[in-house]
Amino acid sequence: MGVEQIPFYTPLYLVLFMIPIVIINYKMGITLNKRLIYALFRMTIQLVLVGFFLQYIFLFNNPWINTGYILFMIVAAALSTVKTCGLTIKDQFISILLGFGIPNIVMILFINQFVIGLDNIFDAQYYIPLMGMLLGNSLSGNIIGVNTFYNGLRKNERQYDYRLGLSANQWEATLPWYKEGVVACLNPMIASTETIGLVSLPGMMTGQILGGSMPMTAIVYQIVIMAAILISRYFSIHLSLLLTRKTAFDAYDRLKV
Structure with a gap:
């Protein structure tokens, strides 16, 4: 059916x-x-x-065309994050782009090769829709996490300066807000993961059931994609924060406006 x-x-x-x-x-x-x-x-x-x-x-269904479309999606996600978080394209775009691209590309290729076991890991039917779900969740998570980190630093600039004055290096001085950014990024995803099946039937599972798949088959796919989203979101926010920090501070470890 x-x-x-x-x-x-x-x-x-x-x-x-x-x-x-x-x-x-x-x-x-x-x-x-x-x-x-x-x-x-x-x-x-x-x-x-x-x-x-x-x-x-x-x-x-050409691997190069499919990958080109994936790269376009990553660029669009990076631009949206830079714009929403009030960062500068010149200084932060490449950092955010790598923060999105590396974890999600590694994850989608791993899923297609080792979890689903495709003969063609660049098959558009799997490559593009699954990447869209990974990127969409990384986008919302990165916006929350990056905003939380930099807004926390701006609001607590005196506390940050005080920590520097006590001989802390930049990493040690920013660590409290770094952890806040990671937690803020992951909290909604963890809450969503905890309540799947009880509160909600997620879109991928529902779509497969509507498409005629057996419920258990849809459930296996949903478990795979939810675990992949959580993993890629976790590494994406870490990578984005670590890379943007390199250009967010001046030579005296002061946060640039």
């Missing part, structure tokens, strides 16, 4: 539920309507364009 085909126009039915949301926000003075509508519109356009593009990528 395959997944039930949904006509292209039926998602428009959900607009009916947006009407009361817009009315309530307007009446209560909650200024989210423009952002909500823009976000939904942008999501729709992006997904439609990606859908058309991926059809051709899946058709050709």
Whole structure:
């Protein structure tokens, strides 16, 4: 049994539920309507364009094209993180790019080769969707972790300077906020992992079941992807913080504005 085909126009039915949301926000003075509508519109356009593009990528299924698309995804994630965290592209983009790229590429190739056992580890059907899930979670985690680290340093600049004054080196002086950044990055993922199956049925598992896979097969895939997300997210935030630190401080260990 395959997944039930949904006509292209039926998602428009959900607009009916947006009407009361817009009315309530307007009446209560909650200024989210423009952002909500823009976000939904942008999501729709992006997904439609990606859908058309991926059809051709899946058709050709060329390792170089597939990897090129993966690199484009990594660059987009790095740019989004740099922008959201208020970092400078000139100083921090390469650091964030490596923080995203290295853990996630290693993880996806390991999964395809040793866990799933594909003959072609660059097969677009597995390579691109799984990488999208890894990158999406690393993106949200990195934004939280990097923001927590640098905001903590800015808010506690005197405490940081005091630690330096007690002969601590840069690593020792920043360690409390470094640990806060890592914890802030991982906490939502750990909470989500703990409650899967009890509170939620995750998207990958649900999609496979809707596509006709047996529940136990879907569960095995979901365990693999959740463990991979947690691992890649952990190493990604460490690598991002370690690399961005190299250009975030001046010669006197003062945090640059």
